[in-house]
Every structure is written in structure tokens, then in C-alpha cells.
Amino acid sequence: MKTTFISTTTLWNSPRSTLDKLQSELVRGNREVVTGRHMDVGLALGRKTGKSLSLRQERATLDTLSDSNATTTLRLKSTSAALDQIRTVADTFKNSLVGTRVGPQDLPLVISQAKAGLDELVSTLNENAGGQYLFGGVNSKVRPLNAYGNGPSSAVDAAFLGFFGFTQNDSGVANITSAEMQAFIDGPLAELFADEWQGTWSQASERNIQSLISPTERVETSATADEAAFRNLAMGYTMAFGLGISGLSDQTREYLLNRVIGTLGEGVSGVTGIQAELGTVQQKIDQANERMSLQKTFLDERITNFEAVDPAEAKVRVDQLSTQIQMSYSLTAQLNQLSLIKFI
16 A cells, blocks of 8 residues: 655645746737737648748738838939929020020120029039939939039030130130031030030939839839930020120020020920929829738738637637636635644
């Protein structure tokens, strides 16, 4: 015959042995009640865990694209505001020349406005946001345009001297005919704003930034200082003050001013076209955001179907665990009162 020794300590520790497990399950249950989601998704779903993770990855990709689109929208708005400013300044200067006979007394004002317009154009095209130049194209870390005095002026002076044989301040400017001025503008001067634009005027890239605005759609989301519109504006301003306009004959001056008006007009139209293209891009981004919002709602529903717990069942389980823990505490307290001294 064998007897088993049972001590009071063993009785005290018996309820405690399950208390840690009950408390862990209670923490888990409370968290599931609050979040509405399995605390351990892998344990709850088993082999279906991969599908849940795939849905969450797809959802995260849409969130990343939405955040990227918000940044792109800010860049587009900044670019559009800059284009508005460029177009307004150029249009105002052009309109001041249209229908007005510019006499020698008006030339200082015309020259001053043209210089200010070119400075404004260069300054605006060199604007940056967040350390990136808006009009640099994919070369957004480098300042797009040189100031007129940092290279372009020397190139214009050299082209003028090479073609006419004297400088813009020489008295021989008065003998330049309209035909000669036309030949110079359409030849050496136009070349400075065509093949020689890069390097002389610009360090911008001819390629615009492309952005992925949805999982399947990529669009150009910037404008570059190499656009023909900006070249025309720069050329128009330069013609108004850089070709010795003060010393020209009345006939040649009138021809030159008409070319300035026409060139600025082409530039303004080009800027309007760029704004229209960027407006279309913004519309595409808005549509993409709307589609992705619907996709995110759909994915959220599917994820919930996989990972959600039954709130009623989770609440009942939490209540049961709380009751068991209270009973364990109560039983432990009662066992603590057991003592042989009370029975002696």
C-alpha cells in the first residue's frame, strides 16, 4: 500500500499554475475585442495566411501610390502657378507693343521691360520645391537656366558681331535693313535658341519626369525649361533689348518689334498648351485616386473577411476568462486560510 503526500503548498500552487495562461488568453481576447482582428493571424488562418498577406501587400501598394500622387499634385500645382506667372508677364509685355508706334522716347521703357521679363522668365523657370527644380525635367537637381549675363549675352554678342561685322552699340547699326535683320534672326540668332540652347542657356533635361499614378498607368508629370514655348519667350525678350534696337532705323525697328510680338505670341500660346497638358495629367491623377479608393475599400472588405473575429464570441470568451481568473484568485485566497493550527 502506498500513500501520497499532499502539502498545503501544492494546493496553493495548483490554481496559480493556470493563472498565467488565463491572463495571456485574456490579454489576447481583449485585444481582439478592441481591434476586431485575430491577434495571431497566422495561427488563426493557417494555410490561408499567405492570401491575407498578399491582400495587405496590394493594399499597401495602393497607399504608396496615393501618397506619391499627393506629392505629384503639389508639384503640378506649383508648376501651373509658375506658368501662369510666365504667361501673364509675357502677355502684358506683348500687348504693350501691339498697336503702338514705338518712338525713340519709348525705347528705354521697352528695353527695361524686356530685360525685366527675361529675368522673370529665368527666375521662374529656376524655381524649386523640396530641393527639386520644377522645370529641370529628369535632371531636377541642377538649376535649369543660366542668367542672361552668364553666357547667353556673350553668345548673342558674338553672333551679332559675326554676322554684321560690328557690335550692337556701333553706329553701323543704323544701316541694317529689314531684310538683313530678318536673315540674322532666322539664322544665327535662331540657332542660339535651337541647337545651341543646351549648354548656352539650359542645363535642363529634354525628358520630363514620368510618374506611376496607378498600378497600370504612367504619365509625364512635369515641364522642362527646354520646351519650345520658353525658348520663344527668351528669344522674344532678347530681340527687344539685345539687338541694338535704339540705333536701328525706323523701318528696321518696326520690323524687329513686329518679330518680337510674333515670337512672344508663339511663346504665350505654347505656355497655354503646356498648362492644358498638365491639367489633363491632373485630371488623370484625380481619376486614378478615385479608382484606387474604390479598390482599397474592396481590399479592406476582403481582408476583414479573412482576419476579423466574431465580436460577440470574443466578448463571451473575455467574460469567461475574467470569471475563471476571479475564481482562481478566490480559490487561492481560501486555500491560504487552511492551517492545522485552526484544528488543534
